[in-house]
Amino acid sequence: MTDDISRPLARAPRGFVDHRARDLAAEREILSRVSAVYERYGFEAFDTGALEYADALGKFLPDADRPNEGVFALQDDDEQWMALRYDLTAPLARFVAQSWETLPKPFRRYAFGTVWRNEKPGPGRFREFTQCDADTVGSARPEADAEIIAMAAEGLGAAGLAQGDYVLKINNRKLLNGLLVRAGVTTEGQKLAVLRAVDKLDRLGPDGVRYLLGEGRKDESGAFTKGAGLSTSAADAVLAFTAAGRADRTETLDLLANVIGGSAEGDEGLAELSRIDQALTGLGVGADQAIFDPSVVRGLEYYTGAVFEAELLLRSLDEKGQPIRFGSVGGGGRYDDLVARFTGEPVPATGFSFGVSRLASALRAAGQDLGRQTRGPVVVIVFSPDDMPAYFALVAELRAAGIAAEVYLGSSGMKAQMKYADRRLSPAAIILGGDEILAGTVTIKDLDLGRALSTGVTDNAAWRAERPGQQTLPRAELIPALRRILEA
């Protein structure tokens, strides 16, 4: 390679990250634990490809203000537009529309898959991430929603969240729709503006949202956001509705009946929530795990009935001692129109989705670091390249005993080799010099002990003189000795 060739800069595209062993171990552990729960609920694994035709993805993008934007799109040889999937639901709808006749019905599937969003990246905001979805397609029963909610709760628990660290909050789009119809709101645009205003309750509080429901709101910077244009009494009704959530599911239902009662759609929504409540109770899911909360909106336009959100309740502190609120780790709801986009025939469906690395971070904050078991191999130090076959026979013996091990294969001296073993978080280094090979012995350096001592000892020289944790043993005693170190 000559110097006059211009070299590419080594960097990943913005918003894309490389994943190291610790994170991958945590994600794999979540996959394994959550899959076991989902399969126990009768859901089968199913996944689609990364690319879909753009028309099949549709304009159901998360951000309703930018339809047809937000995806990574490219043209195929035949000039058809394709795009990387931005969620796992749109490809499922495509598959179901294509294969409906051949599927068991209802079709219950779950998936772990990468999704891509062509959005502006930021801290903790990536353009590529892994989602875990579960969906029941072909059941209009509210019990199907209840199953998904119960399963989501059990899955989060299996992943490592303690009871009380999370809660599933449930609402139904039909309630707010019924309320709005009674208040004389008829256009989809106005309904959407109300949904968007309610979605800001967390950030702006009821007073801020009241402006957004009415004429509009000017923020601190002086920027004006147009409101939904509701009358004062209609805005009051919406705010009373969103505040009707109680710790007890039955109490919330009673309260809601008073607030929204009277419209056919609202009554339908209430009846659905009541059946969800009964199924949850049958499944043993109490109010400590799942409550009704009318302030839950969920941004996606495509929801048609029940919506739910998994909220993390655990509080932790950041580096500056400030409390971090994790908020939502996932959500979902009923989307009865998504398959109809293709076929014209409505197919009832409901699902739940969570972000895998978001859950992994939350677990870490909760003291459940699923990646912590990632450690390095036992490292066999290289003294003389001539003894390589002896080193390899040794690592083969350790591996056959189930112990991760490797011969150091760089070209550096003793010091660099020990540093390497330390950086890999190796439990031990093994020294097999010429003398030891002749004598049938082996020397083990206990690196865990070394690391532990070095943090508590100030007189490094004295510590080094004692050579703590270094022992020379007959070869036959090597594996038991290593096991003692690994199990310590």
Place this chain on the structure above:
Amino acid sequence: MTDDISRPLARAPRGFVDHRARDLAAEREILSRVSAVYERYGFEAFDTGALEYADALGKFLPDADRPNEGVFALQDDDEQWMALRYDLTAPLARFVAQSWETLPKPFRRYAFGTVWRNEKPGPGRFREFTQCDADTVGSARPEADAEIIAMAAEGLGAAGLAQGDYVLKINNRKLLNGLLVRAGVTTEGQKLAVLRAVDKLDRLGPDGVRYLLGEGRKDESGAFTKGAGLSTSAADAVLAFTAAGRADRTETLDLLANVIGGSAEGDEGLAELSRIDQALTGLGVGADQAIFDPSVVRGLEYYTGAVFEAELLLRSLDEKGQPIRFGSVGGGGRYDDLVARFTGEPVPATGFSFGVSRLASALRAAGQDLGRQTRGPVVVIVFSPDDMPAYFALVAELRAAGIAAEVYLGSSGMKAQMKYADRRLSPAAIILGGDEILAGTVTIKDLDLGRALSTGVTDNAAWRAERPGQQTLPRAELIPALRRILEA
């Protein structure tokens, strides 16, 4: 949704496939078994994102005739070109160039990841598939190649291939290079033409390849392929070289010394193979698992030293009774220049890669169907929607006992429910009618038994009258009875 809206067609892009539970279970099992082996060898999990800047991927595409083609490319907001990765090696080289200072050296990683090739799809030829790669970056030692080869062999065995079903074939680019230099070949173009000719040995045999090494070859259709332009004696030497492989590694090395002996590069290649042989022997990898085969070329331009290929030896028959030869399931080699593309500094590296679904198909053909354990849940039949809470309490009990179970959530009658349970390959259906709820009993229909009987019984009516495998039990005996069915 009104009818005047034009509906998108529900189809996946060409060359992209949807993955059902059975295939996903097989791939997940391979991931789990192979990861365990690779981690025992001291390799850590590491993965990059799907998209890379196109200049970082370079023009090392598998098909050397089409540099800069064969990838799915798109422009970012800032007009930089990005592309979906076509393998896992180019992104690794980018990461290493970017992070070299902070990495443990050598850096030993493995990855399971999706790759994309924008090529013409065909039967068994997809545009998206999963690869498993392992690489050691930062070691020039031939022993690093030997470790990768031994690990590849052990990984294939752990995945389910029996000894004798596969063999690792090893060669070294330096041997043929040395031979060609001695024969007066100096240009890279001519060397590449020789490599391409040798790569066709399998298909054309030595006589066909002799034409391609010389003036050129006219095929049956009359189409002419230009040759490498070697003299007759040089072509003979190349063919003698490729035929020097023997069952014994030492014998092959001796033979090769005679055929290519004399050039510095050839001698270097031989010395490397000899050290690989010794390390493999130290690791306990005999000639039944790894041999030297000078006819192995590997298509990728970027290999600089040892190359290796995992060949499946198992023979199976297709539907027409014709023998299927699986051929190569994976391969790899030494690529010392890939990181230097970015940094100008050569970083020695070696790796092995296999196609996960290709291995899964091979395992299936060898009678090792890793996906076979995929079965459906126990299905609780719905008689009366009023009893839903009782049904849900029952499935909750089964799930808590570790038995996959679900309440049927469609809206159809008894017959459709039994058909559903059958299609899901459910082991049993449970009938919990009003009478049974009152009596504290439950009825189990053993669907496995039903399926077994139905295939052996001609008089279907008589079989149905006997209602085989249906029993009514006290509720407390349900779980033990289901376990007996599941374990049968």
